[in-house]
Amino acid sequence: QLQLQESGPGLVKPSETLSLTCTVSGGSISSSSYYWGWIRQPPGKGLEWIGSIYYSGSTYYNPSLKSRVTISVDTSKNQFSLKLSSVTAADTAVYYCARQFRAFDYWGQGTLVTVSS
Amino acid sequence: AIRMTQSPSSLSASTGDRVTITCRASQGISSYLAWYQQKPGKAPKLLIYAASTLQSGVPSRFSGSGSGTDFTLTISCLQSEDFATYYCQQYYSYPRITFGQGTRLEIK
Numbered sequence: 001q002l003q004l005q006e007s008g009p010g011l012v013k014p015s016e017t018l019s020l021t022c023t024v025s026g027g028s029i030s031s032s033s034y035y036w037g038w039i040r041q042p043p044g045k046g047l048e049w050i051g052s053i054y055y056s057g058s059t060y061y062n063p064s065l066k067s068r069v070t071i072s073v074d075t076s077k078n079q080f081s082l083k084l085s086s087v088t089a090a091d092t093a094v095y096y097c098a099r100q101f102r103a104f105d106y107w108g109q110g111t112l113v114t115v116s117s
Numbered sequence: 118a119i120r121m122t123q124s125p126s127s128l129s130a131s132t133g134d135r136v137t138i139t140c141r142a143s144q145g146i147s148s149y150l151a152w153y154q155q156k157p158g159k160a161p162k163l164l165i166y167a168a169s170t171l172q173s174g175v176p177s178r179f180s181g182s183g184s185g186t187d188f189t190l191t192i193s194c195l196q197s198e199d200f201a202t203y204y205c206q207q208y209y210s211y212p213r214i215t216f217g218q219g220t221r222l223e224i225k
Contacts, residue, residue, distance in 0.1 A: 047219070100214075105172070
């Protein structure tokens with residue numbers, strides 16, 4: 001059974017860089033069929049796609065976040081990562097990683113990241 | 118970017134009711150639409166993809182229809198576990214995707 005697990009700091013200071021890693025188990029991140037994505041959800045609000053990456057390293061980002069987002073992949077560790085720079089309170093959210101084959105069929109449990117000094 | 122608009126934003130219903138949620142795309146997306154269910158504190162769960170195909174393990178009381186710009190999610194006989202928030206998502210521009218704003222289904 002495929003599992004995804006987000007990890008990283010739960011508290012980030014304003015203007016700093018948010019960094020999260022998603023570890024995939026029970027399957028290979030190098031599968032040619034899938035992209036791997038990051039989605040976030042501010043408290044009490046809806047879902048926002050951040051971006052997605054293919055195992056080869058090809059990336060696609062939400063235009064509204066593109067200037068601040070970097071997604072990378074480490075196939076040797078079966079992980080992919082998110083960096084979001086210059087964060088503000090508006091970036092406080094639950095961050096999810098997920099497997100994407102058109103739709104997102106497997107999700108991590110999510111991790112709350114709070115931006116506060 | 119393709120915008121997805123759901124209606125209503127919230128609705129109240131009773132167990133046993135039939136409910137329909139609508140999702141409209143800002144441009145034609147063929148049948149490249151998915152529906153998710155999200156319960157408080159949990160990750161979204163994929164219910165339907167390709168507008169009308171049930172994900173494995175999803176009860177048959179859930180159904181989806183539509184193509185082009187207008188789509189519906191129908192729950193034929195509401196169960197207590199169905200009270201949740203529902204999201205549509207287009208993947209016409211895959212892997213670039215967009216979600217609807219969500220529809221909260223509450224107990225009347």
